[in-house]
Amino acid sequence: MNLSPMPLAVLVVDAAGIVTSWNKACEKLAGYGAAEIQGMPLLHIVEFADPPDAQPQLAARAEAESDAVLKCADGRRLPVRVMVAPRALEPGPASSFSVIVIPQPGQFPARYALIQDLPVADIVEALPCVFYVIDPSGHLLLWNRLLEEALEMPADELPTAKVEGFFDARDREVVVDNIRRAFEHGHSTHEAVLVGKHGKRTSLLFQCARTTLGNVPVVFGTGLDITVRKQAEHGLQVRERAIYSSLNAIVITRCEEHEHRIEYVNPAFERITGYTLAEIKGRDPRFMRLDGCDEDERQRIRMALKRNESVRAVLRNLRKNGEIFWNDLRIDPVVNLDGEISHFVGVINDITEARHYERRLHHLAHHDPLTGLANRTLLQERLRQALEGAAQKGTTLALAFLDLDNFKHINDHFGHDAGDAVLREVAQRLRAGMREDDLVARMGGDEFVLLLCDPTSRAQLADLVERIRLAIMAPLRVDGQEILPGTSIGVALFPDDGDTPEQMMRAADAAMYHAKTMGKNNVQFHSAELNQIVHAYLMLEANLGRAIRERELVLDYQPKVDLRSGRVVGAEALVRWRHPVEGTIPPDRFIPVAEETGLIVPLGEWVIEETCVALKSMAAHGLDDFVIAVNLSARQLRQRQFPERLGQTLRRYGVDPRRLELEVTESQLMDQPDEARDALAQLKALGVRLSIDDFGTGYSSLSHLQTFPVDYIKIDRSFLGDVGHDGHMVITRAIIALGHNLKLQVIAEGVETREQLAFLRAHDCDQMQGYYFSPALSRDALQDLLARDTRLPD
């Protein structure tokens, strides 16, 4: 409090030491009014230090300065200096003295001695807070400008309203209560929101005190604007709520002497890690680390914390239940008022699911969903890496291309579920046969690829691939049905057959094609000649469709002779391809391609139509009991609508069904005997003749044979090979006997020698065909032969 400038305290005493005058400054200093003090001895209020009995010596103190104590009205004893000066100007004893009283340095006058001089109105106006005086009825008596501003009211409106009306409805009860308490107990404190006439809201901290104005008790006090603080508090509450409700785990650590101790974790932390705050408060958050993992990330965090910097890292931590979770962690330092890092705030984002999802996506993008094997993309990647690695290390590499044999047939016949089961089983078998470093991939469809790193030798590699082929061949049961898968495998070697992924794939693919053309279910290594063979095969495949359309195919007919009469009774139609460039291509070369590509169906239809044309022409020449046999592929036989379409064709050409014979190989029949039997029955119902071709090679059981509605069996050529061979003779004899027992006619094919013929005749075989009598002839040549009635010599 600033008291200066302070007027000089001067009083006048008479010669007897009685106070006759007492100025305002004396009043302020001592607290007595002039009326009170005048007429009183000076020594009642001033106590001289030396000597104490002052009066007789007052004159003696003139022109001197003494230490004394001023006895104030409020009981204080104020150390002062007293100067006494005679008031007479002439020489001689003075009749009165001026006494000047100066407080010793550091001594202050009584508060209320000064207070009356205070410019209360100015102070009240200048207060940085709301000021008010309230009468017992709850109305304002006095207030300052800040209150008017807060209430957005002119001065004349304020006294008429009761003060509680100025407040937010929720605060009114508290306000009334606190004003009452101030009246009753002398003071009260509370927070409330003043609401201005136009809605302005001001949060105030009220300090109320009781006093009297005149004789009226009043409550006065201040209201400190705490709106900003309240807003800040509210903001903090919001943030605290956000931390509390955050889905991310938040951990706040206190940082002391480079140690980090957990001070707070939010509920999400508890949810994610499984630890409650109570369990881990005070611990170092690293207790959740997973040893031996993410060392680089941890090192980054350590360095950042050391430098008091923010850091973000992705690492693995352990939950309480021992589970690992992926933590996308961000740590930020918090600076205190002294500018020091007091805390670190860590935000933990559990990205485990996202990581798993990412991995799943990555897995999906690189694996075949059906078998779980690597897909083409992954194979390309790994093949490229493997080739680079092998080139650097000077090691070898093998790539095996596998294509399942007759997979389309499995799919068509057993359904797609069975097809899928076969692919899964094959994948399993391939995996089982591979080493850890090798890769098994599915290229789509029925194609698989093996990437074999550093095979020890070509022989061992051949051995391994052969074992794989055999493993795949093992029968498997799907829905109670037995399926016999087979595979053709082509192998290419690095560096011999190529040094880029593309070259290696092409080479292995070519070798696989070669394996297909070699009769399937075998392994072929890539070689330079093989390229040409495969090229030819591919050309064939590309041209066959055209050949059918352009009528480059022709039928030759190999006569069939009755062994008893020696007469030609029929012929077997055999297709040839008169290629405009390559000349005549035998069926052995293109029929397997046609089978593989499905072109066998239109090809087979053409053969039947052409045969019908021939039969019709023969009938026109009077040969109406002549029988022509055509070979039927398994695929034709499996076509549901085949019997119906055959019936239509026969009717269209007006051919007697009994003139047409259909040859089906034994192995085709035994592949699916039940289905084959149904198909044969339908064909039989049309009236055509049926024969089992290549009999003896397909291992048909007698029980099956009895139920097939066939007319002929044809002894496979291989059994006639060497008539001198005991085993062959026995089999041929047995087949003839068996056929006759079943009331079937037996035909021997591939008869080339007189001995073979004699043997067949001796054992009562019914018909023969073979070069001994005639090779396959053109239609004209056959008709010539028939016209001349050429017979088999005795």
Ligand SMILES: Nc1nc2c(ncn2[C@@H]2O[C@@H]3COP(=O)(O)O[C@H]4[C@@H](O)[C@H](n5cnc6c(=O)[nH]c(N)nc65)O[C@@H]4COP(=O)(O)O[C@H]3[C@H]2O)c(=O)[nH]1
């Ligand atoms: N070593 C020897 N061979 C003889 C003798 N007599 C006949 N051959 C040959 O033996 C094959 C008999 O036909 P396949 O067993 O049905 O075997 C046929 C048949 O499975 C298939 N084929 C031919 N034409 C057709 C056709 O139109 N449709 C279907 N699906 N297959 C056909 O092609 C195979 C081969 O036919 P080709 O090359 O014409 O060969 C024919 C024929 O020329 C002989 O005394 N000695």
